[in-house]
Amino acid sequence: MSKQLKPIRAEKVETIRVLDADGKVISPDLEPKLSDAELRELMRRMVFTRVWDQRAISLNRQGRLGFYAPVAGQEATMIGSQFALKKEDFILPSYRDIPQIVWHGLPLYQAFLYSRGHQHGGQIPEDVNVLMPQIIIGAQIIQTAGVALGFKKKGEKRVAVTYIGDGGTSQGDFYEGINFAGAYHVPAVFVIQNNQYAISVPVELQTAAETLAQKAVAAGIPGYQVDGMDVLAVYTVMKEVVEKARNGEGPALIESLTYRYGPHTMAGDDPTRYRSNEELDEWEKNDPLIRFRKYLEAKGLWSEEDENKVIEEAKEEINKALKQADETEKMTIPQLIDSMFETLPAHLEEQKAEYEKAGE
Amino acid sequence: MAQMTMIQAINDALRVELERDETVLVFGEDVGKNGGVFRATDGLQKQFGKERVFDTPLAESGIGGLAIGLGLTGFRPVMEIQFFGFVFEVMDSIASQMARMRYRSGGRYHSPITIRSPFGGGVKTPELHADSLEGLMLQTPGLKVVIPSNPYDAKGLLISAIRDNDPVVFLEHMKLYRSFRGEVPEGEYTIPIGKANIVKEGEDVTIITYGAMVHTSLKAAEQIEKERGAKVEVIDLRTISPIDIDTIVQSIEKTNRAIVVQEAQKQSGVAAEVIAQINEKAILHLEAPVLRVTAPDTVYPFGMIEDKWLPDPNRVVKAINQVLDF
Ligand SMILES: Cc1ncc(C[n+]2csc(CCOP(=O)(O)OP(=O)(O)O)c2C)c(N)n1
Numbered sequence: 063m064s065k066q067l068k069p070i071r072a073e074k075v076e077t078i079r080v081l082d083a084d085g086k087v088i089s090p091d092l093e094p095k096l097s098d099a100e101l102r103e104l105m106r107r108m109v110f111t112r113v114w115d116q117r118a119i120s121l122n123r124q125g126r127l128g129f130y131a132p133v134a135g136q137e138a139t140m141i142g143s144q145f146a147l148k149k150e151d152f153i154l155p156s157y158r159d160i161p162q163i164v165w166h167g168l169p170l171y172q173a174f175l176y177s178r179g180h181q182h183g184g185q186i187p188e189d190v191n192v193l194m195p196q197i198i199i200g201a202q203i204i205q206t207a208g209v210a211l212g213f214k215k216k217g218e219k220r221v222a223v224t225y226i227g228d229g230g231t232s233q234g235d236f237y238e239g240i241n242f243a244g245a246y247h248v249p250a251v252f253v254i255q256n257n258q259y260a261i262s263v264p265v266e267l268q269t270a271a272e273t274l275a276q277k278a279v280a281a282g283i284p285g286y287q288v289d290g291m292d293v294l295a296v297y298t299v300m301k302e303v304v305e306k307a308r309n310g311e312g313p314a315l316i317e318s319l320t321y322r323y324g325p326h327t328m329a330g331d332d333p334t335r336y337r338s339n340e341e342l343d344e345w346e347k348n349d350p351l352i353r354f355r356k357y358l359e360a361k362g363l364w365s366e367e368d369e370n371k372v373i374e375e376a377k378e379e380i381n382k383a384l385k386q387a388d389e390t391e392k393m394t395i396p397q398l399i400d401s402m403f404e405t406l407p408a409h410l411e412e413q414k415a416e417y418e419k420a421g422e
Numbered sequence: 423m424a425q426m427t428m429i430q431a432i433n434d435a436l437r438v439e440l441e442r443d444e445t446v447l448v449f450g451e452d453v454g455k456n457g458g459v460f461r462a463t464d465g466l467q468k469q470f471g472k473e474r475v476f477d478t479p480l481a482e483s484g485i486g487g488l489a490i491g492l493g494l495t496g497f498r499p500v501m502e503i504q505f506f507g508f509v510f511e512v513m514d515s516i517a518s519q520m521a522r523m524r525y526r527s528g529g530r531y532h533s534p535i536t537i538r539s540p541f542g543g544g545v546k547t548p549e550l551h552a553d554s555l556e557g558l559m560l561q562t563p564g565l566k567v568v569i570p571s572n573p574y575d576a577k578g579l580l581i582s583a584i585r586d587n588d589p590v591v592f593l594e595h596m597k598l599y600r601s602f603r604g605e606v607p608e609g610e611y612t613i614p615i616g617k618a619n620i621v622k623e624g625e626d627v628t629i630i631t632y633g634a635m636v637h638t639s640l641k642a643a644e645q646i647e648k649e650r651g652a653k654v655e656v657i658d659l660r661t662i663s664p665i666d667i668d669t670i671v672q673s674i675e676k677t678n679r680a681i682v683v684q685e686a687q688k689q690s691g692v693a694a695e696v697i698a699q700i701n702e703k704a705i706l707h708l709e710a711p712v713l714r715v716t717a718p719d720t721v722y723p724f725g726m727i728e729d730k731w732l733p734d735p736n737r738v739v740k741a742i743n744q745v746l747d748f
Contacts, residue, residue, distance in 0.1 A: 128725050129548040157548065179546065179725020197549045198508065199480060232479035233511075262456030263477045329547070336455050395730055398723050409689070413718045422730055 072276040075287045077319065080294040083348050085356025094298045098363055104145055104293055105358055106372050108137040108351050111161045113376035114170075115324075118177070122328040126384075127177045131158040132324030135291075138350030139255050139318040141165065142296030146304050147223060152191040152209050154202040154224040157327075158255075162225065163192040170383035171390070181393050181401065191220075200226065200233030203252060207239045210248035210313065221249045221307045229260020231277060232268050240281040240315055249307035251300070252315045255290065257322040262336035275317035283313045290318030291348040294357070321345035395422045426606040429599040431573035432462050432538075435580035436500065438610050440470050446584060447492060448475045450485055450502030450538075459504060460540060460599055482508050486515025489535045490523070499535050500584055506541035506593060507550035507722075509558075520589040521564030535590075536583045542595035542634055543685060543732050546725040552596065553722045554686035559591050560663045560695060566590045566615055567663040571636040573604040575660055578613030586615060595634040618666035620673070624653035627742055628673040630696050631683040632659040635733065639683050642738035649739075652746055662692045670696065671704045678709040679745045683738055688716040710748030713741045 082088050096104070115134045121127040133140060136158070144153070144162040155163050160173050167190035176183025176194065184194035196202040206224035213220045230236060231254055243250040254274050258265055271277060278285025288299045296318060303314035323342065325331040333342075358364035395417040399410050406414065426434065439446045448463055448470075454477035457464030467475040478485050482503055489499040503509055509516070520533040543552040559567045568583055568590060570576035576594070583590035621636060622643060629639045636658045643654035655673050659665060674680050680700065682693035693714040700712055715733045723731045 128546060179723075179728070181724055181726075183724075197551075198511070229480035232481045232484070234481060234483055260451070260480045261459065262452045263454075263480070267477055268479045331459070335457075393724075393727055395718065395723075395727060398720050398727060398731070399718060402720050410719060413688070417718070 072272070072279055075273040075275050077287050077289050078295050078299055079289040079292055080298060081292045081353050081357055083353060085353045085360065087357070092295065092298050094294055094301065096297070098361075101358060101361075102363055102368070104141065104297070105354055105364055107141045107145070107165055108293065108354065109369060109372045110376040111137050111141060112351060113373055114161075114380055117377070117380050119324065119328065121384075127174060128179050129157075129327065129329065130177050131327045132322060133158060133161055135321045135323040135345065135349075136255055136257060137161070138293035138354070139253070139290040139296050139320050142293040143223070143253055143300045143316075143318075146297055146300035147221070150191060150218075151221045151223055151304065152193075152213075154193045154206045154209065154222065155195050156199070156202055156225050156227070156230070157195045157197055158227070159195060159225045163195070166190065166192050168192055170379065171386035174383055174387040175390060178387065180387075180390065181398070182390055199230045200235030200239075202226070203230075203233075203239030204235045204242060205239075206250050206252065207242040207246065207248060210243060210250035210307075211246050214246070214248050219308050221251060221304050223251045223253065223304070225253045225255055227260060228254060228256040228258065228265045228274060229263060229268055230254075231274050237277075237281070240278065240283060240313070243313035244281040244283040247312045249310070250313040251303050251307055252313070253300075254315070254317045255320055256317055257320050259322070259326070259337065261326045261331060264336075273317060275315065278315035281315070283315055285315045285317070287317045287319065290320030291345075291350045291353065293350055293354050423605040423607050425603040426573045427600045427603050428570070428573045428576045428594070429460055429462055431577040431604075431606045432580055432594060433464055433466070434606065435577040435584070436463060436466060437469070439500075439581060439584045440466065440474060442610065443498060444474075445496060446474070446498045446500060448500045448502075449478050449488070451478060451480055451504045453477060453502050458502065460596070462538070462594070463502070482511035483515060486512035486520070489537075490515060490519050490533060493520075493523075493533045493535050494531055498584060501535065501537055503537060503539040505547070505551040506539040506555055507553045509539065509555055516565070516589070516591070517562045521562050524588065525564065532587050533589045534587045536580070536586075537589065537591045538580075538594065539592070540594045540596045540599070542597055543722065543728055544597045544634070546728060547596070549724060550722070552728075554684070554717075556591075556593060556662055557686055557691035560692065564589065565663060566661065567593070568615060568661050569593045569595070569633040570660065571595075571598065571633055571658050573606050575613055575619070575658075577606050578611050579615065579660065581610060582612045582615050585612070590615065593633070597634050613660070616661045616664045616666060618669040619658045619660055620655065620669065621658045622654065622656040624655035624677065626652040626654065626677055627679040627681070627745055628655045628657060628670070628677045629681055629683055629738070629742070630657045630659065630670055632662055632692070633685060635683045635685050638733060638735055639738055641735040642742065645735060645739050646742050650746070652742070654742065659692070665696060665699060667699045667703055670700060674700065674704045675707050678707055679748075680708070681713045681715060681738070681741045681745055683715045683733060685732060686717060687719045688714060689719050691716065710745040713745055715741045
């Protein structure tokens, strides 16, 4: 029959890498031009984030934090991508993307309050350009196209950046978002953190597409796949697409290949039900911290002493933030009612009065 | 009879139906290998294979559309929405498509679909997981909505839902999943959809409620009996659409007083509907206005004040005293 018809094929996708697993530069042309201080800062943030993640997990187990989604394994993607942004760029995070919004300016104690389910956790300071974490998977993607369109209409040189997991790319909002961004040619950058699993479902069950990066093709926007355990590679790709977006050259999609070492969240997920320890070991061999540490050590930019200093400093800052979270006044039902409308309708005034009368 | 938690009873109902009818399919996010995030589908993929119990990509709207298509081709889909707070993602499939299939096709096609989903507060889930959105379902003609309050009912009602040829929204309160055990017969049995259950008899006041609030109401009833000897009748609706108004009216004819207790926000929910129907069918039997005990009309709050926000036995006691002293 129609043997002569050839279906359209996506080109072979190449994974962008700067460092190998030993921290040696394998693509010198892609090595970013960062100062020594900036390189050290990247490392500091990754180490800090690892300490914070470990602490958050143990605090959660002690009942001192609430909802928490572990991030270990994903630091290079989270930190390398945020590092390429300017303060005025706007991040629309998902539930796991707390490190990005904290490094973008959200005070750590508020991140802890968010985890505990305190409203003040999501009350973003005026000069911090982030949204509170999104729970509805995919919602942030189409909102990002909207924020980016807003920047474009106002002639502001700002970029809207968002994150989604591999699972999230199955949602309609994901396709709608990247399609809108392409159609309106807006300054938006979409980062897929492909950590291989959506809770228990592996990426192979999510899609028959060979890569998630190639989903950009259908939206008519550039797509990239990057080694998400390589902080320099993530930074390089991100820097390029963010600056292009800032200069009016339109949106981009990045698929970052990474892994979550821990459970999906601390609310009872057991990863041993759906993945093997060998697989985890394989990924840990590519650990972003080890790799980058080796790179820095070879340059004489990092030592055990430096690392220990960051660990101590992280512990101290975390304790300070916890204390501030503990000292923040508890929220009340009347406050919650007050946050529903600018001016309270009569029935809510009545309900508020009832709670106040009952002493709540 | 076995002692089971509600989650075990639900698992058992699914197993019974998968065994009995090979057109039954169970699918959703994480329901396969993982056995569901609450383990409601634990072991089912192993027993019945990936053809019948399977993981879907992460897209609720996709899950709903798939169920419609499978329903049209002779299957009996049991789809899971991982948390009912995510129902908005699939609301079009449910309200504009499934619920209208029979009407649109003049009876030619139908949607023999069961939509299972956990919901309900008191377990400190993140935002948008616990919301009581059942009121939205009531406003949708063409849907039946079931909320069991115990393991025995959960199994019997779920089997009925799966066998029903119209779409049934089957909501499972997260707090009830493992909080207690109850006797659950082995094998198949059904509880009719649309029939309420009098869980406690009494003469002085009727509490109409459902889901986790059945337990809250029973506690309040006990307290009132101790405090002032008043005998409370407690009705578990079991199905909130359609509402079993006959059972309610019969009770009110006896007690002449009623309150409605629901976990959801006050405005336009199940309680409002129950009270409207009481007005239509039993107003002359009332000695006092029917009161509602509900959450306030705010969004479901973040974890920190969840417990204060949810109705508790004290608030139910207060309402009972109010109608008794009217
Ligand atoms: C609309 C919606 N559906 C389902 C969920 C429940 N849920 C939370 S996270 C998750 C898996 C997400 O996986 P992925 O997108 O790969 O991101 P990751 O957690 O791996 O970072 C699911 C199913 C949700 N929060 N929102």
